[in-house]
Amino acid sequence: MTEALRPVFAPWNDPDEKPLIQFKNVTKRFGDFTAIDDLTIDIFEREFFALLGPSGCGKTTLMRMLAGFATPTEGTILLSGQDIAPIPPNKRAVNMMFQSYALFPHLSVWENIAFGLKREGIKGDALNSRVDEMLRLTRLERFARRKPHQISGGQRQRVALARSLAKAPKLLLLDEPLGALDKKLRQDTQFELMDIQEKTGTTFVIVTHDQEEAMTVASRIAVMDEGRMIQVDTPARIYEAPNTVYVADFIGDVNIIEGRAIPSGEHVQIAWGEGVSDITGTTDKSFDNGEKVHFAIRPEKVSVSVEKPDDTPNAFQGKVLDIAYLGNLSTYHVEMPNGQIIKTQSANTRRLSRRAITWDDTVWISFTATAGVLLKG
Amino acid sequence: MRRLTWFNTTSLTLGFAFLYLPMVILVIYSFNSSKLVTVWAGFSTKWYGELMRNEAFLDAAWVTIKVAVLSSTFATVLGTLAAYVLVRAGRFWGRTLFSGMIYAPLVMPEVITGLSLLLLFIGIGLDRGVMTIVLAHTTFSMCYVSVVVSSRLATFEMSLEEAALDLGSTPFEAFRLVTLPIIAPAVISGWLLAFTLSLDDLVIASFTSGPSATTLPIKIFSAVRLGVSPEINALSTIMIAIVTIGVISASLISKRAAVRQRLEEQQAVRS
Ligand SMILES: Nc1ncnc2c1ncn2[C@@H]1O[C@H](COP(=O)(O)OP(=O)(O)O)[C@@H](O)[C@H]1O
Ligand SMILES: [Mg+2]
16 A cells, blocks of 8 residues: 555656766776776666676776766766766765775774764764764664774674764765675665665665665666666666666576567567477567577576466477476476577475476476567677 | 793893893993992992983983984874875875885985985084984984884775765875874884984984084993993993883883773673
8 A cells, every 4th residue: 555655766767857966978997998988877866776787897986986086087977966076075975885894993883973973063962862863773872882893794884884874965875785794684784774765865876796685775776897887777677678688697597598580560589499489579679580689588487387388379398407496496497409498487386386397308388478578689 | 831941941041141141231330339340349329420410411311312202203204194105195106216215214324324414414504403413313214114104004994094085084184083093003113113213323413413412322432432431331221221111111001001902892792
């Protein structure tokens, strides 16, 4: 019910909405190495914007330009419509949570959190109440008097977060903030972050190389490669409608099938080798006859059965190569007559359901016409 | 624990004797009532009394301390700044030359340093006195400070300073509130190093001092050339005592700080 009452948060679709951050053709070079390549992007207020990409693709460089520790070689960055190039880091309404946390080792947790507030000239009761509020928010009240070396890694991470949140910045940059945490603590903290964002209304830009983390927390995800934005979209669209093979491959598990397109009415047929019938897919892109195409389909969109299903345009016979039972899921690797191996994944809803299928069995795999995505190139 | 064999015991004894026997003899003879340094004639503290009445020695002691405090303080400020720039500024034009020039005085023969400073002071018409010794000592001891401080800064986490800037401090505040407190132990040992270097420097001080200001090492050296007097033994004993008290209290202070830190940690764990 609450879902229905809350308007959909999608300022990027609203032409009247003013972006909080605008990158305009930003390029950053180190010597003759291009770390950020002609990047243009808008980030809106109250967004939780995730930067995702392999190590070395320029995520940290992007953040450092926002925080003021690096200047673009070309192009401009606007914050609330204002060019930030001439503004030094200490004058920007931007706070950054460092990957290394960068807590001041000689100051207590309390003093660490108070540091930024004191620089603003906040003193006395106002200072005390703000720091205490931050301690409460990050559940650190009991550790206020300790030094950073006297608390655990997870607590330190929360101190870093509290410290960067204390000044209530317009924009908070988190550089792989949860990288050092174990899985359980990481998930807890992810939800904590979203909760904080809900309460404070701050805009978050988070760097991560953990795609699951990006999917969990982000309003939009930017997938980067070699200094360029490959796709910027909501997590659901990144997952369901990747625009390139790179993005499809980067996020989650996927089958990539290479073939030739044969447009036929509202469908596109894909010829994908000897001994298999064509795949039927749908797309809003237009393909020439015989154009090279990649068909990307998620394993969970592919079902596997002993009998041939008759209500689908896509059903192919193959041989089971491998089965993995993962508790809640089972995956099958099925080899097609043309040598292509298709991964399927299905939830184990019934106890030891598909026990009927075993290694070397001949099975049918099937999916609907809309289950996969056709990608150019 | 390894037991003390006779070999270990002997080498330990010999080692300590080698280090401390000369000083022990010096201390003992400072309480000799005879004027002849090598003949023991009974216990007396009269040379200490003489020393207290010796204006020349007292003046020299005062000059020495003034010079040591001033020059080590200037050297610490300049050496720390130089180290900071060399480690932080990254690559800039002439960086290699600059860092080479900072470290060169470390290997430069003192005689040459002293002589060149003397020529400079004469050239610019600066009267030699306390001021010129302070300048000279600052010049050569700032290299030592900058070596000590830059080795600490090399391992200093750059992101701490960036975090300080990010939280709204000016570059100077970031240095004062974050960098300096963290590298303070290195800065303090740099100061102590500069202080002791200045305290016992003879060569450079001889070149740069004038008739108006003589340091203790110069005074002792010139007095000894006329023959070792028991007064000098007394003076040396006092210096040994001062240094010993300094070393012991410095180590006590640091030990106390360590204990306090451990207590704080325990309290923090309990709270
Ligand atoms: N100060 C620098 N000097 C030279 N090259 C740099 C510098 N900072 C980053 N790079 C290079 O830019 C690329 C992007 O780095 P970075 O933004 O840290 O990547 P990411 O955070 O995505 O792993 C890397 O190849 C890195 O080597
Ligand atoms: Mg990085």
